[in-house]
Amino acid sequence: MNYYQTFIIAGVFLLFSCNTTSSEPEIRSPSSNTPKHHTRDGYQNYPFIETAADKGPFFYIRRAWDSLFIPDIPDDHQLSELESIQLLNTIDSDRITWLGHASFLIKTSNVTILTDPFLSEHASPISWAGPKRFVNLPIPINKLPTIDIIIVSHNHYDHLDDQTIRKLANKENIQVVVPLGLKPFFIERGYSLITELDWGQSVSIRGLEITAEPSVHDSARSTADHNKTLWASWVIESDLQRLLFVGDTGYSHTIFKRIGEKYSSFDFAILPIGAYEPRELLWMSHTTPEEAVSIGKDLHATTLIGSHWGTISSLSDEPTFEPPIRFTKAGQKNGFSERTLWIMKIGETKPLTPN
Numbered sequence: 001m002n003y004y005q006t007f008i009i010a011g012v013f014l015l016f017s018c019n020t021t022s023s024e025p026e027i028r029s030p031s032s033n034t035p036k037h038h039t040r041d042g043y044q045n046y047p048f049i050e051t052a053a054d055k056g057p058f059f060y061i062r063r064a065w066d067s068l069f070i071p072d073i074p075d076d077h078q079l080s081e082l083e084s085i086q087l088l089n090t091i092d093s094d095r096i097t098w099l100g101h102a103s104f105l106i107k108t109s110n111v112t113i114l115t116d117p118f119l120s121e122h123a124s125p126i127s128w129a130g131p132k133r134f135v136n137l138p139i140p141i142n143k144l145p146t147i148d149i150i151i152v153s154h155n156h157y158d159h160l161d162d163q164t165i166r167k168l169a170n171k172e173n174i175q176v177v178v179p180l181g182l183k184p185f186f187i188e189r190g191y192s193l194i195t196e197l198d199w200g201q202s203v204s205i206r207g208l209e210i211t212a213e214p215s216v217h218d219s220a221r222s223t224a225d226h227n228k229t230l231w232a233s234w235v236i237e238s239d240l241q242r243l244l245f246v247g248d249t250g251y252s253h254t255i256f257k258r259i260g261e262k263y264s265s266f267d268f269a270i271l272p273i274g275a276y277e278p279r280e281l282l283w284m285s286h287t288t289p290e291e292a293v294s295i296g297k298d299l300h301a302t303t304l305i306g307s308h309w310g311t312i313s314s315l316s317d318e319p320t321f322e323p324p325i326r327f328t329k330a331g332q333k334n335g336f337s338e339r340t341l342w343i344m345k346i347g348e349t350k351p352l353t354p355n
Contacts, residue, residue, distance in 0.1 A: 025175075025195055028202045037199060037214070042227040043180070045284075048216045048252040055281045070134045070313060071320040077135065077310060077345060084138035084347030088145070094240065094352040096268075098344040099138060100311035102159055102247045104270060105145065108352060109238040111206045113149045115270075116159040116247045117168070123158035123312055125221070131158065134313045138347025141167045149205060152178045153247025154219045154231035155185070158312055165189050175205050179212060181219075181229030199232060209237040213259050216250035217285050233259070241267040241354045244299060248272055248308065250284040251291035256298035267354040269301035273327045274309025277318040286316070289327035293334050302355050304331060305342040 037046040079087065088097055088105075097105040102116035119137050124130025147168060152160050160182075166189050168174065176186050176194040183194045195203050197212035204210075212232040220226040234245045244259070244266050260266075271292040276282055286308075287295065296304040309323040324343040331341040344350065 025203050025205060027195065027197060029198070030200045035198065035200075037230075039227075043219070043230045044227065045216050045218075046214075047254055048250070051284060070132075073135065074321065077321075079138055079345050079347035081136070081138060081140070081143075081347075084349075085143060087347075088139065088349045091349050091351050094238075095349050096305070096344075096352055097139075097349040098307075098346055100133065100135060100346045102153065102270075102272065102308050104245070104307070105349075106236065106243070106245075106352070107145075108236065108241065108243070109207055111148045111208055111238075112145055113151055113236065114144075114147045114168075115151050115234075115245050116153055117150060117164040118158050118161040118312075119164040119167075120161045123156075123161070125157065127163065131312045131314050133311060135311055135346050142169070144168075146170060147174050149175045149177060149208075149210075151210065151234050151236075151245065152176075152182060153215065153234065153245070154179065154217055155182060155221055155229050156219065156248070157221065158315070159247050160185070162189075165191075177203065177205070177210050177234075179219075179230035179232040197232070198230065207238065209235075211235040211237075213244075213262075214252075214255045215246055215248065216252050216255065217248045235259075235263065241352065243268040243270070243352075244301065245270045246272060246295070246307075248285060249287060249295075251287045251294060253294070253298060256295045260299040263299075265300040266302065268303045268305060268352060269296050269299050270305045270307050271295055272308030273306045274318070274323040275316040276323075277316050282316060289323050290330040292327060293330040293336070296331075296336070297334055303340045303342060304336060305344065311346065 037043055094108045101118050103118050104115045106113040119141055121133050122130045171191050174191060176191050178196055180196050180198050183196050186194050197203060199212050199214050202209055202211040213235055215231055215233045217231040218227055219229045219231050236243045242263060272287060273289045273292045276286045276288045306324055306327050328341055
């Protein structure tokens with residue numbers, strides 16, 4: 001969602017621009033005419049093209065006010081730094097670690113991927129205010145394992161953080177895979193191995209097949225760039241398994257059913273389950289926990305992993321720790337079990353073993 005608008009109200013915003021280019025791996029595209037999600041000025045959702053009601057200034061004022069308060073955090077919500085690092089190091093096979101919100105470390109076929117890097121304190125254009133991380137980063141940036149690939153779903157501040165991107169080590173060797181329009185952001189911050197993909201396009205990196213697929217959302221980092229860059233879901237395929245990462249999305253039976261039909265099944269689906277109230281304002285951009293389960297069914301996914309909750313204050317109106325309760329209830333009602341519905345602790349690492 002467009003959290004930058006909180007600070008537009010206060011008169012604070014940033015603009016990012018760069019027109020540098022770099023080489024990239026071969027991109028495979030489906031043959032087609034100009035895609036219908038392209039517009040003259042940028043991109044739109046398609047075939048899902050409805051829009052929610054305008055949020056208005058009071059929604060963002062409320063978000064700014066709520067960011068001043070920290071919710072009560074259950075004891076079992078987060079692992080300590082020591083526990084997180086020790087657990088990460090005990091699992092040497094394919095694995096996944098939740099760093100909070102939509103940031104995951106995924107190791108598959110000996111390749112380590114970082115998704116939607118938000119590892120800072122505030123999800124905003126400025127470093128000292130705005131929607132705030134209310135849990136500690138479980139593994140400091142300087143203690144992360146070597147990152148081979150960064151995958152970004154879209155450019156909102158809680159999914160693409162400037163400080164995180166600047167602080168990551170080894171950036172000259174990190175392969176970055178992003179939706180159309182986001183290459184300049186990374187070029188400006190010292191990265192050179194960047195691949196932009198449109199929906200349906202694929203690239204092979206270090207033995208992994210990575211494909212951009214649709215999601216229902218939008219993009220912006222200022223008042224001047226709404227929908228100038230694309231948003232996407234990401235299919236990650238290795239020799240052993242197929243995984244779908246969805247950073248943010250509204251629900252579309254058509255879109256996710258098509259993805260499910262295209263790939264037949266998924267071993268794992270990382271799905272957003274939080275930041276969904278009030279529905280009249282957020283139904284287009286964020287799924288409820290029940291809709292997340294519906295996406296999992298549309299995808300024919302075996303295991304569903306809850307994401308996009310329990311990390312940042314003031315993003316929406318639902319109780320902070322309601323999403324996993326509803327997600328688990330809906331999942332069990334639809335044939336999933338405790339073994340195939342993952343509500344991870346922040347900092348937890350689990351082996352990625354296909355069922």
